[in-house]
Amino acid sequence: MSKIVAEQLVEMLVEAGVKRVYAVTGDSLNYFNDAIRRDGRIKWIHVRHEEVGAYAAAAEAELDGFAVCAGSCGPGHVHLINGLYDAHRSHIPLLAIASTINTSEMGMDYFQETNTIKLFDDCSCYNQMIMTAEQAPRIIQTAIQHALGKKGVAVIGLPGDVSELEAVQSNISTQYFYCNPVIRPSDSELQLLAKTINESFKITLFCGIGAEKAHDQVVELSKHIKAPVGYSFRGKMSIQPDNPNEIGMTGLLGQPSAYHSMHESDLVLLLGTDFPYDKFMPVDNKIIQIDTSSERLGRRANLYMGLCGDVSDTIEALLPLVETKTDDSFLQAQLKLYSTVKENMNTYIADNGGEDNIQPEYVAHIIDKLADQNAIFTVDTGMTCVWGARFIKGTGARKMLGSFNHGSMANAMPMAIGAALAHPEKQVIAMCGDGGLSMLMGDLATVNQYKIPIKIIVFNNRALGMVKLEMEVIGLPDNETDMINPDFGMIAQAMGFQGVNVHRPEEVEGAIKDAFLHDGPVLLNIFTNPNSLAMPPKVEWKQVLGMAKSMTRLMLGGKMEEVLDTIKSNYKHLKEGL
16 A cells, blocks of 8 residues: 555654654644554654644754644644744744645635645744645655754645645655854954954953854853853853853843943954843944854844854864963953852842742752753743743753743743653753743643653742833833732642642752652642842843832832832842842
């Protein structure tokens, strides 16, 4: 019996190294599902919501280089969209199979009909519909190669009737090419770059995810030119460890040290970063940006030079041209400031809060202290991002995944699913907000169904904490940010695995230690202080004024107790931000 298109698709996915497909099955996906079952080399992961499948696949792809998710016609593949936006904006190689209605019904406003080309056009680097069996192998191969080559999302529209057509062999390549070219600026550009560095006294390196594989080169350059090294959130896990000149992060989640160093420098080198917060960028010094994608150059800062190059390749070619600096006074000053910043952060750890008001900084510190040296962390967008950014340390083997570019809520638990299935040998810790977990809570059932041993730690502050902060700094009293939550511990138990509520600070360390030792999934529902706020490294007067206005409005509205709690919880931040 000849094979059908669905079987051909499975064979080509196996050839690409795919181990799992994250999806909810049904109607137009059924032949694909059955082909996976009969082949046996790919595991179908039955998530409860396709958005979870997209995030899980994105996590696997970020860790291992490629992954696949799928959604059935209409609502099924529409649910993928948020996770696909996140993956595409994070430059993650991902294939989405958007099965759809039969070709004979297209254009007739048929039940569950959508236009996949229009739908996925803004969140993909390749987006085509397979309409004939002859097209199938060519589109599949091209889609996968686009995802790998352009590091983005490729979408295949697959009508249900096409998936059951008899497959046609093609003479195109059925193998995939994982290219790793050497990319660096031209010799003349390198000479000018070296000249600029040699003529500059105070230099700061600021690294992003594009410098992930250039840790050793960055550290060597830093030592050579006596430059402090800051980093973005996505760059932290790879740049922070074994780096004697690191000075932390800047940006909304960062610390004053990196912000200060960048603004005091004569020259700032942006290495593999597309750091989006231009308000934190200096404006009165020379900035040179190096990135493999030249279209990103200059869109965040006024550049002195913009260079196309891989960070590792570029630094290796640059080092022989750069003079060794002997004056390290600027570097030492920045390291001294960073040391003070870290000392100030320890005050959050020492003051661990009270009953149902546990300081979230303390919780993050204990997670960092007890977690494995090669643990994988996932963080929800919002306040848990702040605590993860500031208190989870890079070791060189740890990874941290989050919705850092798209900024979506609810990503931590789904990403943990994908990370743990791809790497069962590693500890996977999901740092969830109560708002984020509530959005996609149904997939706790998926965690139990596949016995995925993730550790879900809920920072339950009974509020949309980041939104509350956003409102207060612009002078608005927070409104409708409070959350009346269910008992997350009991919900985990109802789903079939261990759930624990943690109300007092003295319970935190024991509960986290027990969770990490437990052979299976655990959810810790930790009641954190809802009035713990995170001040950014750059505190503007209008933000202070805005906070004062919002506090006044709360007092006039009779919420004096909340005002006092906020002031008491955050007086330390005022010291840090000055």
